[in-house]
Amino acid sequence: MSLETKADIRRNMRTCRRQLAPAMQRRASQGLSHVLSKIGIFAPRRRIAFYYANDGEIDPEAAMNLARRFAVRCFLPVIPRPAWRTLRFAEVINGNALVSNRFGIMEPAVHARSLRRAIELDVVLVPLVAFDSRGNRIGMGSGFYDSTLAIRAAGKHFRKPAVIGLAHECQRLDHLSVDPWDIPLDFVATDKHLYRFESSQTDSQD
Numbered sequence: 296m297s298l299e300t301k302a303d304i305r306r307n308m309r310t311c312r313r314q315l316a317p318a319m320q321r322r323a324s325q326g327l328s329h330v331l332s333k334i335g336i337f338a339p340r341r342r343i344a345f346y347y348a349n350d351g352e353i354d355p356e357a358a359m360n361l362a363r364r365f366a367v368r369c370f371l372p373v374i375p376r377p378a379w380r381t382l383r384f385a386e387v388i389n390g391n392a393l394v395s396n397r398f399g400i401m402e403p404a405v406h407a408r409s410l411r412r413a414i415e416l417d418v419v420l421v422p423l424v425a426f427d428s429r430g431n432r433i434g435m436g437s438g439f440y441d442s443t444l445a446i447r448a449a450g451k452h453f454r455k456p457a458v459i460g461l462a463h464e465c466q467r468l469d470h471l472s473v474d475p476w477d478i479p480l481d482f483v484a485t486d487k488h489l490y491r492f493e494s495s496q497t498d499s500q501d
Contacts, residue, residue, distance in 0.1 A: 304433055304468070308425045311465045312351035320354060323463060326486030328357040334482070334489060336418055336459075339366040342411070344384050344419040344456070346372055347401045350435075352422045353463050353486065359387070373402050373410060374439070381443040383410035413443050416456040421480070423460045427471040430480040430492030432460050444478045457481050464488070 299307075315323070336343065343362060348354035359369050370384040374396045385391070385403035392404040413419055421440050423432040434440055444458055460483040467485075483490040 301433055301436070301472075304471070305424050305436065308433075308466050309350060312353070312463050315351060315463065315465075320351075323486040324354040324357040327353055327355060327461060327484060328361050330484045330486065330489050331355075331358045331459075332361060334484075336457075337362045337365040337367050340368060341418070342368045342370060342416040344370040344372060344413070344416050345387075346420065346422050348422070349398070349400045353461050355420055355461055358420075363387075370411065370416060371403055372439075373405075374398065374400075376407075381413070381445075382439050383407075383412065384416060385410055413456055414446060419444065419456045419458055421458055421460045423462050423466065423483075425466050425468050425471060426460055426462055426480065426483050426490075427468050428490075429470075430483070430490075431471045431473045431477060432480055432483075433471060438476070441476050441478050445476070447478055459484055461485075 331337070345355045345359045345362075346352075348356070362369055369387040371387055372382045373385050375382060385405045386409070387403065393401045394404040396402050419440075421432070421434075421444075423434055425433045444456075447458065458478065458481050460480045462483055462485050464485045464487055467483075467490075473479075480492060482492065
């Protein structure tokens with residue numbers, strides 16, 4: 296078992312992904328789009344949440360552009376406001392304005408009435424700092440996605456949305472220590488592989 300703390304892992308993995316050159320990031324974005332397209336999630340009218348890449352995260356922009364060509368309804372997260380406890384999601388519609396949230400990440404500027412909860416979506420693509428062979432993840436530490444997807448821990452009947460972590464290959468570790476509130480992933484997609492997590496077993500495919 297690794298003796299690294301979560302803080303150590305966050306520091307090391309964030310450094311790893313930030314060091315990727317812009318050309319490598321662009322290739323990774325295209326590779327990620329190809330991997331996601333192979334698992335059949337891009338179906339017309341399906342609701343999928345993407346995100347704006349930040350801090351060296353693998354960029355799902357190419358995947359979102361491809362999804363929109365398949366008439367997928369694409370959404371982006373909106374950071375919780377004081378009265379909220381979880382993320383909300385705004386549909387990406389041409390002409391919508393974007394604003395910088397308190398973390399300096401762009402998000403749609405829409406009225407609260409237009410926002411959707413995670414349970415109203417089919418798939419949520421989750422950025423991560425590190426993942427392991429059992430489908431555990433470490434995020435940036437804010438807990439937004441864990442809180443938002445906590446309904447998945449309420450019982451086997453709550454399987455919506457599917458949760459797919461997105462990462463560079465360098466962010467994979469053999470083992471991560473997890474906390475009770477950490478929400479495990481159904482899949483992780485990188486620019487090279489898809490990792491499936493079922494009954495604590497991991498399968499990867501090109």
